[in-house]
Amino acid sequence: MLSIENLHASIQDDQKTKAILRGINLIVKPGEVHAIMGPNGSGKSTLANVLAGRDGYDITEGNVHFEGVDLLAITPEERAALGLFLAFQYPVEIPGVNNMYFLKAALNGLRKHRHLEPLDAMDFLKTIRSKIKEVGLDETFLNRAVNEGFSGGEKKRNEILQMLMLEPKLAILDETDSGLDIDALQMVAKGVNSLRNAERSIILVTHYQRLLDYIVPDVVHVMANGQIIKSGDKSLALELEAKGYGWIEGSSS
Amino acid sequence: MNAALETPHWLNESFIHSRDFFDQCPEVRDFQKKQRDLFLARGLPTKREELWKYTDLRFLSNRTFVKPSITMDVVQTIQAKHIQNSASVRLVFVNGLFSEKLSDVSLLPEDVICCDLKTAFKNHAEKIKKFIFENVDTNRFPFATLNAALMTDGIFLYIPKHTTMNVPIHILFANTEKNILTASRNIIVADENAQATILEEHCELGGRDYFTNVVTDIYAQPNSRIYYHKIQKESLDATHIAEIFVNQKHDSLVETYSLALGAQLGREDVWVNLNEHHTESSINGFYYLSENNQHIDNHAQVNHIAPLGTSKMVYKGVLEKKSRAVFNGKIYVYTNAQKTVSRQANYNLMLSPDAEVDTKPEFEIYADDVKCSHGDTVGQLDAEALFFLRSRGIEKKIALQMLTRAFAADVLNSIKNPAILAHMNHLLNEMFSDD
Ligand SMILES: Nc1ncnc2c1ncn2[C@@H]1O[C@H](COP(=O)(O)OP(=O)(O)OP(=O)(O)O)[C@@H](O)[C@H]1O
Ligand SMILES: [Mg+2]
Numbered sequence: 079m080l081s082i083e084n085l086h087a088s089i090q091d092d093q094k095t096k097a098i099l100r101g102i103n104l105i106v107k108p109g110e111v112h113a114i115m116g117p118n119g120s121g122k123s124t125l126a127n128v129l130a131g132r133d134g135y136d137i138t139e140g141n142v143h144f145e146g147v148d149l150l151a152i153t154p155e156e157r158a159a160l161g162l163f164l165a166f167q168y169p170v171e172i173p174g175v176n177n178m179y180f181l182k183a184a185l186n187g188l189r190k191h192r193h194l195e196p197l198d199a200m201d202f203l204k205t206i207r208s209k210i211k212e213v214g215l216d217e218t219f220l221n222r223a224v225n226e227g228f229s230g231g232e233k234k235r236n237e238i239l240q241m242l243m244l245e246p247k248l249a250i251l252d253e254t255d256s257g258l259d260i261d262a263l264q265m266v267a268k269g270v271n272s273l274r275n276a277e278r279s280i281i282l283v284t285h286y287q288r289l290l291d292y293i294v295p296d297v298v299h300v301m302a303n304g305q306i307i308k309s310g311d312k313s314l315a316l317e318l319e320a321k322g323y324g325w326i327e328g329s330s331s
Numbered sequence: 332m333n334a335a336l337e338t339p340h341w342l343n344e345s346f347i348h349s350r351d352f353f354d355q356c357p358e359v360r361d362f363q364k365k366q367r368d369l370f371l372a373r374g375l376p377t378k379r380e381e382l383w384k385y386t387d388l389r390f391l392s393n394r395t396f397v398k399p400s401i402t403m404d405v406v407q408t409i410q411a412k413h414i415q416n417s418a419s420v421r422l423v424f425v426n427g428l429f430s431e432k433l434s435d436v437s438l439l440p441e442d443v444i445c446c447d448l449k450t451a452f453k454n455h456a457e458k459i460k461k462f463i464f465e466n467v468d469t470n471r472f473p474f475a476t477l478n479a480a481l482m483t484d485g486i487f488l489y490i491p492k493h494t495t496m497n498v499p500i501h502i503l504f505a506n507t508e509k510n511i512l513t514a515s516r517n518i519i520v521a522d523e524n525a526q527a528t529i530l531e532e533h534c535e536l537g538g539r540d541y542f543t544n545v546v547t548d549i550y551a552q553p554n555s556r557i558y559y560h561k562i563q564k565e566s567l568d569a570t571h572i573a574e575i576f577v578n579q580k581h582d583s584l585v586e587t588y589s590l591a592l593g594a595q596l597g598r599e600d601v602w603v604n605l606n607e608h609h610t611e612s613s614i615n616g617f618y619y620l621s622e623n624n625q626h627i628d629n630h631a632q633v634n635h636i637a638p639l640g641t642s643k644m645v646y647k648g649v650l651e652k653k654s655r656a657v658f659n660g661k662i663y664v665y666t667n668a669q670k671t672v673s674r675q676a677n678y679n680l681m682l683s684p685d686a687e688v689d690t691k692p693e694f695e696i697y698a699d700d701v702k703c704s705h706g707d708t709v710g711q712l713d714a715e716a717l718f719f720l721r722s723r724g725i726e727k728k729i730a731l732q733m734l735t736r737a738f739a740a741d742v743l744n745s746i747k748n749p750a751i752l753a754h755m756n757h758l759l760n761e762m763f764s765d766d
Contacts, residue, residue: 133714
């Protein structure tokens, strides 16, 4: 599904080159759920953004393959068409772009890439109505501009709605659980679990073990300083919750 | 400086003489002669003048122009330019000259006058003379004077008292020739408690390197409502210079929407006089500059002369490549115009680092009880939003289109006539169809 080999990425900041990812190695197999934890600023969102194809990073070393394709060589929309989805840590507000219209454009954009006919308007409406219920938003959100004036939690629900509509093969959820109330957290978990199957993989970036009670990961990674410094099973998350990051960070350097 | 530069050499006796469009009306001929003298005494504006600071017209002096005529059969091609999915009254001008064959006025109510100027002089002489021989300030509006001197044709629209015309009136100017100079003059009058919706559209049907010089006068009598829309999608090597004069009586409403998508050089002046109390004015513009060296200059001024007027002036633009936009908006509030409420804004979206905007929103206020606000921004496209859309599988081209349309939306979306809105959106969307 996804294989990342020795990925290095840096940014230009004030004329200086700053290395952010410093040799990431990660393999995610079909059907697996991986959790990535790690202190603030360790590079988790950067990794997610590089995978999704955001501009502004220099990839100085390494390779990424997704479904056998050289991921770094293709555009963000082509990555989406291959089945990659990133739920953003900070979803952007887009005034003037209607949420429903956007979802339709996204879905039909993907279908076009896959040489499928655009979805019939009635079918689309039916699907979206049922999915928006699943994420606990009412239908008025469809007629608003994308994320404009949405509360933090509503933005996250909207990300999940997009995920449910687009049915990706690999979903990366960047702190989708942050800032959510308990109900919303369970809703996110339900949404993710409903997508879970033998072909679909999920990467959860999170700071909290709590989410992992609902979505049980196969592997937990700890990222620090642009590297994955430890990987383990779900008990690693519990250990982190109890002891913090200090003990591994100390032991690795 | 060199005065010869400022006097276009083509504006000579024989050129004027050749433009015998109103030969049957000696009154018009005399008027035109007087206007030509006024223009020659003034000369072409130069960059030394504040109002023309950014817009260089020197190329105009050295041009040669030919007399327009209807040469081509455009019966087929003109159809694509019609307003779709809506009935309309249509007056079509080819190279500035009225084409009865291409026009359709069958839906015109009996008491409404809507015709070309020659017909107006023939059938409604008294009425039109009240409006057409107006003297403008040549120094401020040289191209209105030039337009009068060279007048080709145009429309006379008169909506009588208490008449509401819901069917839009489409005045379509199609250009098929090279190097022509058309000087169209439109007069729009809504009498007391009347209402009209108008779309004035300038487009190219094969025409190149031509010069459109158009003047539109709008008169809103008490309690009337005029919804005026203009599309400028001239050939990308053409020159388009337009003056729009709006005069409002008490309790009238005039909304104008200008969409500028074409021309190498486009200049439009909107001049609004709110002459009596309780008037409402909404002046809107959207421009999309898509080519290197394209230059669009908008000057708009609303004069609050009487109390209790409300005005809104919003111009927005998108600039690609090495293009340049100029905006100068002014709200002038006279001493007497108490309780004026006014807002103006100019927003520009730069899609290229080589594009340039010169924006100058101004207020000149002599009354003390007024509410005025303004805003102007020059921004880049939101890279975050663009990435977000693409990451959801939306092609870059479509994503750019969505964001640009969103940017245009609050200007165009207040257009009340859905067919005209769709017509404008369609043209705007075409801007994204290449590359
Ligand atoms: N465009 C940028 N300009 C400057 N610094 C950047 C940029 N992008 C990322 N960084 C820096 O790179 C580091 C990693 O950031 P990143 O957002 O990937 O961290 P994170 O692990 O997601 O943190 P958090 O848990 O707080 O979300 C941080 O120090 C951040 O400031
Ligand atoms: Mg982060």
